[in-house]
Amino acid sequence: MATSSTDSMAPGTPAPAFTLPDVVTGRMRSLDELAGPAGTLVIFLCAHCPYVVHVRAKLAELAEKYFPLGISTLGISSNDAVAYPEDSPEKLREMVEESGLPFPVLYDEQQQVAASYTAACTPDFFLFDAKRRLAYRGRLDASSPRNGQPLTGEDLENALSAVADAHPVPQPWPSALGCSIKWKS
Numbered sequence: 001m002a003t004s005s006t007d008s009m010a011p012g013t014p015a016p017a018f019t020l021p022d023v024v025t026g027r028m029r030s031l032d033e034l035a036g037p038a039g040t041l042v043i044f045l046c047a048h049c050p051y052v053v054h055v056r057a058k059l060a061e062l063a064e065k066y067f068p069l070g071i072s073t074l075g076i077s078s079n080d081a082v083a084y085p086e087d088s089p090e091k092l093r094e095m096v097e098e099s100g101l102p103f104p105v106l107y108d109e110q111q112q113v114a115a116s117y118t119a120a121c122t123p124d125f126f127l128f129d130a131k132r133r134l135a136y137r138g139r140l141d142a143s144s145p146r147n148g149q150p151l152t153g154e155d156l157e158n159a160l161s162a163v164a165d166a167h168p169v170p171q172p173w174p175s176a177l178g179c180s181i182k183w184k185s
Helices: 050-069 089-099 112-117 154-164
Strands: 002-004 019-021 028-030 039-044 071-077 105-107 124-129 134-138 177-180
Touching: 019 105, 039 050, 039 112, 039 154, 050 071, 050 089, 050 154, 050 177, 071 154, 089 105, 124 154, 134 154
Parallel strands: 039 071, 071 105
Antiparallel strands: 002 177, 019 028, 039 124, 124 134
């Protein structure tokens, strides 16, 4: 079932700090370590969601395009891996390796980071500026796995370009759409 993100994190909100394990290396990684000098894109994602599967290649492309401009990208999976074993750290590592994602993917086992970001779905995009203030929260574009619209990355790319140029991202921001975060009961 598709869920849309809400706008519960207000524009300008500071990025909540975190330290989480990288699903590929097992190393603990922090926001301080991973933040880019011009901005940071935090993507809540998972391995099994058809909305995430639909956009993986575009995510890799955008991460590679904006990294040289000072914007880092990182993924966080917060799904309950007991109820959804396809989102376990091992399966997430397989997803990263098979998809060639050029950014770290972290595992939020306690789901505290997802809660602090008010993440609602996968994928859910949080773009922070150079001061780590929320500059955009929304969707990649209007495409979904079944609606037949082309996968362009237009909405997120416009936001990334604005942040790279140190400009505000025009509002309103289109809501992200994807599978709900699989919260522990």
